[in-house]
Amino acid sequence: MELLNLFRQSKDVETFSVGQTIFGAGDVGDLMYVVIEGEVAVSLDGAVIETIGPGGLLGELSLVDHSPRSADAVAKTDCVVAPVGERRFLFLVQETPYFALHVMSVMAERLRQRTQEVIMAKNVQ
Numbered sequence: 001m002e003l004l005n006l007f008r009q010s011k012d013v014e015t016f017s018v019g020q021t022i023f024g025a026g027d028v029g030d031l032m033y034v035v036i037e038g039e040v041a042v043s044l045d046g047a048v049i050e051t052i053g054p055g056g057l058l059g060e061l062s063l064v065d066h067s068p069r070s071a072d073a074v075a076k077t078d079c080v081v082a083p084v085g086e087r088r089f090l091f092l093v094q095e096t097p098y099f100a101l102h103v104m105s106v107m108a109e110r111l112r113q114r115t116q117e118v119i120m121a122k123n124v125q
Contacts, residue, residue: 013081
């Protein structure tokens with residue numbers, strides 16, 4: 001599923017200039033974002049862990065579990081993102097099952113990546 005197709009025509013997009021913070025670790029997470037244009041760097045303690053480009057999503061974890069943000073998200077380039085609040089998120093999950101599966105797939109892939117990084121770090125020690 002291509003998230004970009006679902007959000008390309010969104011009227012409620014937000015724009016961020018290069019270097020501008022989209023959200024910070026510890027912030028309240030009441031929105032997730034779909035990147036329409038540009039790139040967003042997601043970092044933990046100043047180290048970039050992922051760069052998200054068009055069609056990618058960020059901030060979904062806080063929207064799902066209502067916990068504070070676990071990382072920082074900063075515009076790596078000028079970018080346009082579509083914010084998705086809880087109401088819209090729940091609608092998409094109910095009306096577009098592939099959306100829900102895609103979000104779960106992204107979360108699973110990120111968890112697997114972080115797990116691999118922990119394993120690699122233990123092997124170095």
